[in-house]
Amino acid sequence: MANSDDVSKRLGEEMRAISVAQFFEKNKHLLGFDNLTRALLTSVKEAVDNSLDACEEADILPDISVQIQQVDASRYKMIVEDNGPGIIPNKVGEVFAKLLFGSKFQTFGGKQGRGQQGIGISAVVLYAQNTTGKPARIITKTKSAKQATVVEVKIDVMKNEPIILSQTTIDWKNEHGTRVEVELEAKYVEKKASVSEYLKETAIVNPHASIKFVDPKGNKEIFKRVTDDLPKKSEKMKPHPYGMELGTLERLLKVTSARTLSSFLTTEFDKVGGTTATEILKVAGLDPKIGPKFITIEQADKLIKAMHSAKIQSPSTNGLSPIGADILKKSLESEYKLDFACSVTRTPSVYKGNAFVVEVALGYGGELDIEGPISLFRFANRVPLLYQQGACALTKATTTTSWKNYGISQSGNNMPTGPLIVIVHVASVWAPFTSESKDAVASIPEIVKETKLALQECGRLLGVFIGKRNRSQMAAKKREMFKNYSIELARELSKITNQDEKTLLTKLLQIAEEMYKSGQLKPEEEEAQLAKIEKRKVGAFKKDKDEDGDDYE
Amino acid sequence: MNKKNSDKSVAEKIDDLAKDTVSSIESGNNPDVTFPLRGLSNVYFDETQKMVKLGDKTQTRNFFNVGQAKKFMQTFLVARVIKELVKENITAPIRSIYYNTKHTIGDTSEETWEDQSESDPIIEDLEITLGSLREELHVRAGQKGSMVGNLTIIDAGDTIDLRKMGSGGWSIPSIVEKDIIKFKECEADYILFIEKDTIWSRFNEDKFWKKNNCVIMHGGGQPPRGVRRLVRRMHDELKLPVYVLVDNDVYGLYIYSVIKQGSINLAFESERMAIPEARFVGLSSFDQEKYKLPKNVTLKLKDIDRKRISEVLAYPWFKKKQWQDELKHMVEKGVKLELEALSAKDFKFITEKYVPEKIKNKDWLV
Known part of the structure; x- marks a missing residue:
């Protein structure tokens, strides 16, 4: 599992040795620019993530519009505009044209955020510049500014510094917000892993956002806002001792302002009070009064072992910001016509000192495709995971759930089939990914288990719905069957006895109605009996079949 | 159920069977027909005659019953055709009876019969219920031998x-x-x-x-x-x-x-x-x-x-x-x-x- 800290550190070190351009070229696959389709998707994702984060930070309900225009065969222009707080003009260069490595670089704790999952918008600017030579064009306006600032910016690939090509001001229709325009080598696809699909999924897990999309052909799509409640702001959380690793502890010991080991433990860590600190230090055999800066690596090692083995309360979960079961369900229903939807938000749980929470929503029937595998949408911290489905723990949890129990077809541990959408969202301060490209959640047993429990909880509700529906469909079918047989019977009896066919039929249907009412005829419960009869009529032996000869030719 | 009554013609016996059913429908009852049960569970070996004989177990088929409705309907489908054969004094192979009575039911995709193995036992049921010989029903098998x-x-x-x-x-x-x-x-x-x-x-x-x-x-x-x-x-x-x-x-x-x-x-x-x-x-x-x-x-x-x-x-x-x-x-x-x-x-x-x-x-x- 990649620890973001380590990655950031490594990336930082590499940076010193080579230019950003070289670095980018070398690490394209890690950054999500390894092919033309993905490059476009990553660009949209970075821009939209930025917009969503900016709006939430400023308590603004996001209105985001995304537009893709085709320039020539393999060249596209991406325009993303938001109603965020805007950027002060002299910060534009730094935001868009200096590669930073996520906000986690300086912190030891953390908060649940989208930023965990990308290198940032400046990578998009760099990619655009590398492939088309064109600068990014930014329009931004803060509420207090009279006019919007228009900046054309490139990255100095040797120094990792912005180059401002031009900076002007214009009148702008928006009160505040930011617009990014970049031109890049890309390939636009429809359907799977498309921009539209990505935005739709993003909309599902960001029900407070309104997202508009205009594709290269000029078709418009609007993903409407489902709730006016902004997500609860995730708070910065202190690290929990259980999740601590040696390298991180060493650095923390160096930068802490605590004077003694004892106060280091109580101030820098989650859920560590005086008693727990004393306990840990006793086990580690360290003097509580030592200054943290004087701890040797051997002592740090003892300390971390004691931290891992101590009995400490589970980490706080207030830093987590799940979407919420009701809103998730509403959101799903607003994107798809469904016959049934249900959702669940599990109570927070913990892996290795990291709090996480799993949410699942299921949508069934309606306009969904009856054939083929179900649609599984995976999300980590409100960001869709579009690649590496097979390697993802959320996929594993889905395929190892016994869907047959809930009326959904599945062979073995394969992806089930049928008109079903499964949404799995993991929210965590430290979402564990299989690799730095952050496409798949690592198979942490606790996460797989929680996901399965959530799927089962929803599955049971789905099973009840499907069962009920099957029974009522069956009952309707049986009624229809009795009616059809009655028509046949009335006709034959009428032919034999010369009685009036219509009178007979009316009478037969009356009898049926009375029997339904009195409960003497319960078509939905006789399915089992019918199955039994079907079974019984199978013949045994080929040569016996024509016993008595005249039965067959 | 009609007792074996060789004094009556086959057409009369079919009429009786149908009339019984009609009158039970008219009085608002779930119509039923009783057949001698055929199969291993209702045969015995007569030691004196040294033959396999049919026992006296019967089976009642109700129309308003999920498992029996179709067979009930099929019985009268065949009965009607047999009455026509008898009246016109022609014989028909059992396979022709199958084809003659095969049609789609209502606007469903269901057929009156899936194959001949469904219609043949219904003919045998009628044969035994009416107490008539196969040839009296004007029905014949394909010939072999x-x-x-x-x-x-x-x-x-x-x-x-x-x-x-x-x-x-x-x-x-x-x-x-x-x-x-x-x-x-x-x-x-x-x-x-x-x-x-x-x-x-x-x-x-x-x-x-x-x-x-x-x-x-x-x-x-x-x-x-x-x-x-x-x-x-x-x-x-x-x-x-x-x-x-x-x-x-x-x-x-x-x-x-x-x-x-x-x-x-x-x-x-x-x-x-x-x-x-x-x-x-x-x-x-x-x-x-x-x-x-x-x-x-x-x-x-x-x-x-x-x-x-x-x-x-x-x-x-x-x-x-x-x-x-x-x-x-x-x-x-x-x-x-x-x-x-x-x-x-x-x-x-x-x-x-x-x-x-x-x-x-x-x-x-x-």
Whole structure:
């Protein structure tokens, strides 16, 4: 599992040795620019993530519009505009044209955020510049500014510094917000892993956002806002001792302002009070009064072992910001016509000192495709995971759930089939990914288990719905069957006895109605009996079949 | 249910059945028809008559019942067609009845019948419920089976010399009652009933019937009832003993049992068809050793054969020691033997030695 800290550190070190351009070229696959389709998707994702984060930070309900225009065969222009707080003009260069490595670089704790999952918008600017030579064009306006600032910016690939090509001001229709325009080598696809699909999924897990999309052909799509409640702001959380690793502890010991080991433990860590600190230090055999800066690596090692083995309360979960079961369900229903939807938000749980929470929503029937595998949408911290489905723990949890129990077809541990959408969202301060490209959640047993429990909880509700529906469909079918047989019977009896066919039929249907009412005829419960009869009529032996000869030719 | 009442015509009996149903519908009841139950659970072996007979268990079919509605409806579909046949005085093969009554139900995709195996039992149900013979219903089976021999008959008014039937023989019709088939004169001493047409052809080619003064016939595997009824009539009216020659497998032995004692499915017809005096001349499970047939002419028993053997062994009408020995020996050896296997000796072995010697030496099973 990649620890973001380590990655950031490594990336930082590499940076010193080579230019950003070289670095980018070398690490394209890690950054999500390894092919033309993905490059476009990553660009949209970075821009939209930025917009969503900016709006939430400023308590603004996001209105985001995304537009893709085709320039020539393999060249596209991406325009993303938001109603965020805007950027002060002299910060534009730094935001868009200096590669930073996520906000986690300086912190030891953390908060649940989208930023965990990308290198940032400046990578998009760099990619655009590398492939088309064109600068990014930014329009931004803060509420207090009279006019919007228009900046054309490139990255100095040797120094990792912005180059401002031009900076002007214009009148702008928006009160505040930011617009990014970049031109890049890309390939636009429809359907799977498309921009539209990505935005739709993003909309599902960001029900407070309104997202508009205009594709290269000029078709418009609007993903409407489902709730006016902004997500609860995730708070910065202190690290929990259980999740601590040696390298991180060493650095923390160096930068802490605590004077003694004892106060280091109580101030820098989650859920560590005086008693727990004393306990840990006793086990580690360290003097509580030592200054943290004087701890040797051997002592740090003892300390971390004691931290891992101590009995400490589970980490706080207030830093987590799940979407919420009701809103998730509403959101799903607003994107798809469904016959049934249900959702669940599990109570927070913990892996290795990291709090996480799993949410699942299921949508069934309606306009969904009856054939083929179900649609599984995976999300980590409100960001869709579009690649590496097979390697993802959320996929594993889905395929190892016994869907047959809930009326959904599945062979073995394969992806089930049928008109079903499964949404799995993991929210965590430290979402564990299989690799730095952050496409798949690592198979942490606790996460797989929680996901399965959530799927089962929803599955049971789905099973009840499907069962009920099957029974009522069956009952309707049986009624229809009795009616059809009655028509046949009335006709034959009428032919034999010369009685009036219509009178007979009316009478037969009356009898049926009375029997339904009195409960003497319960078509939905006789399915089992019918199955039994079907079974019984199978013949045994080929040569016996024509016993008595005249039965067959 | 209508009691067997031969005074009434078939058309009247069908009318009665339908009227009963109509009046129960008119009084607001779930209509029902009661049938004698057919199948293994309602047959017994009559030790005095030495036949498989139908028991007195019945089954009531209700219209408003998920599992029975369709069969109920089908019963009257067939009853109506039979009434029409009787009124117009024409006969129809059971397959034609199937086609005549096959149509799509309402605007569903469901058919009145999926295949003929559904309509045939309904005809048998009616036959037994109305207490009428198959021929009285004007229904006939497809015909199987041929016959030649020292015998002259009258078939639907045409005199037929069964000594002059060429290589194919006279084809046995499905209705062989006295009004259609009459025996004119007979010189034959016995009937040799052979399971298969191929072996029968061998016997006809060699003029076995001429040399041995007999009648030879086959029923094309399991004999249809026309064939069975004719053998029985010849046995009764011409006093001809019946010898049966079948493959040495459980199905062959069962064909012998059907001719001799009747069958499960048509147990209600045993009294008109079974011939308890019929004799089994072969092939026996002990013939391979007896005639020193090479091992490579045998066929290995399959699982399905063994399963069928154990079923047949349990039938009350298979309890005779020699019959049990035949089947048990077959299982012990693990092989079965076709009649054709005797060709390993010589093509004429079966006609010139095997059968004549068995009959001469009274080397048969009863």
